Amino acid sequence: MGASRMAISFCALSLLAALVPTGCSRRAAPPPTIKVGPGGSYGIEKALTVRGPDNVSSGFFQEFEYAVHNDEFSLMVITDLSHLEVVGGGSGGSSTGATHGHWKIKNKQPLSYRCTFSTDEITSGQLTIGGISKSLAKGRVFLVSTRDGDMTDVIQVDAPLVRAGPDPSPEKALKNLVKENAQLRGFLVAKLVKGLKGEQAARRNDAAVFLYKTDLAREIEAPLLVDLLKDLADWTALAAAKGLWDQSKHEAAVPALAGLLQRKKLSIYARREVPKVLGEIGPQAGAAVPALREALNATKDEQLRAAAEDALKKIEK
Numbered sequence: 001m002g003a004s005r006m007a008i009s010f011c012a013l014s015l016l017a018a019l020v021p022t023g024c025s026r027r028a029a030p031p032p033t034i035k036v037g038p039g040g041s042y043g044i045e046k047a048l049t050v051r052g053p054d055n056v057s058s059g060f061f062q063e064f065e066y067a068v069h070n071d072e073f074s075l076m077v078i079t080d081l082s083h084l085e086v087v088g089g090g091s092g093g094s095s096t097g098a099t100h101g102h103w104k105i106k107n108k109q110p111l112s113y114r115c116t117f118s119t120d121e122i123t124s125g126q127l128t129i130g131g132i133s134k135s136l137a138k139g140r141v142f143l144v145s146t147r148d149g150d151m152t153d154v155i156q157v158d159a160p161l162v163r164a165g166p167d168p169s170p171e172k173a174l175k176n177l178v179k180e181n182a183q184l185r186g187f188l189v190a191k192l193v194k195g196l197k198g199e200q201a202a203r204r205n206d207a208a209v210f211l212y213k214t215d216l217a218r219e220i221e222a223p224l225l226v227d228l229l230k231d232l233a234d235w236t237a238l239a240a241a242k243g244l245w246d247q248s249k250h251e252a253a254v255p256a257l258a259g260l261l262q263r264k265k266l267s268i269y270a271r272r273e274v275p276k277v278l279g280e281i282g283p284q285a286g287a288a289v290p291a292l293r294e295a296l297n298a299t300k301d302e303q304l305r306a307a308a309e310d311a312l313k314k315i316e317k
Contacts, residue, residue, distance in 0.1 A: 217243025
């Protein structure tokens with residue numbers, strides 16, 4: 001009799017368990033419905049270039065990564081990696097809004113990032129990069145520095161980004177960000193200064209090309225620029241002279257530019273830029289007129305001749 005009652009009770013409990021839903025049988029929450037837009041990578045130098053030849057590029061900085069959600073730039077990842085350090089990489093995303101990417105780095109572990117969203121709001125995003133997690137609610141711009149070994153530093157910047165819209169322009173977004181945000185400018189300049197002070201002429205030259213093409217040379221401290229006027233790398237003295245003039249119309253700028261026209265070992269691409277800078281200076285570049293005339297008479301390069309003639313018109317007007 002006792003055994004029968006126990007069997008009945010067990011059956012009743014089994015039936016009750018089947019009827020009452022458990023935590024395991026609940027439906028999974030639907031994925032977030034955040035709107036996913038086009039994302040990818042874009043060249044920092046390309047975005048910031050305001051001068052210089054199109055066929056000369058420094059490659060000093062690796063391309064930055066960006067994502068678009070809800071017609072807004074949801075994140076920008078900017079590293080201090082250069083083309084010399086990166087040997088591969090890629091990025092992608094999913095229909096749920098998750099975005100990810102990675103860089104393969106010489107003699108180091110790959111650097112990767114992933115961002116996921118828990119709701120349809122950008123502020124619900126969580127970015128993990130180099131083992132460090134950050135909430136997009138506290139900022140959407142990430143400045144990533146790679147140190148010796150496999151250590152990574154991530155600086156999160158809470159800065160306004162231009163609206164992406166249906167046809168996002170990463171170039172416009174970065175250009176506006178660099179213009180308005182001193183923290184980002186400082187991040188870029190610190191890496192450039194390190195390159196300018198390096199022992200490798202090619203690395204100094206790459207930094208100088210970037211500075212010249214983006215007009216960021218004015219951000220470098222004057223004493224360093226004065227020292228660089230003597231540098232023999234193709235673009236270093238040119239960028240330094242341009243930066244010194246832009247900063248304070250420094251008296252050493254024009255003589256240095258005139259000297260570059262007389263330097264025998266200077267690439268034709270850098271040489272063509274010298275008259276352009278002197279022309280921008282205008283009448284205050286009068287001391288460089290003899291060097292401009294000498295360059296005009298000595299060269300058969302049509303682009304250099306045209307640039308020298310134009311500079312003379314602007315200086316002697």
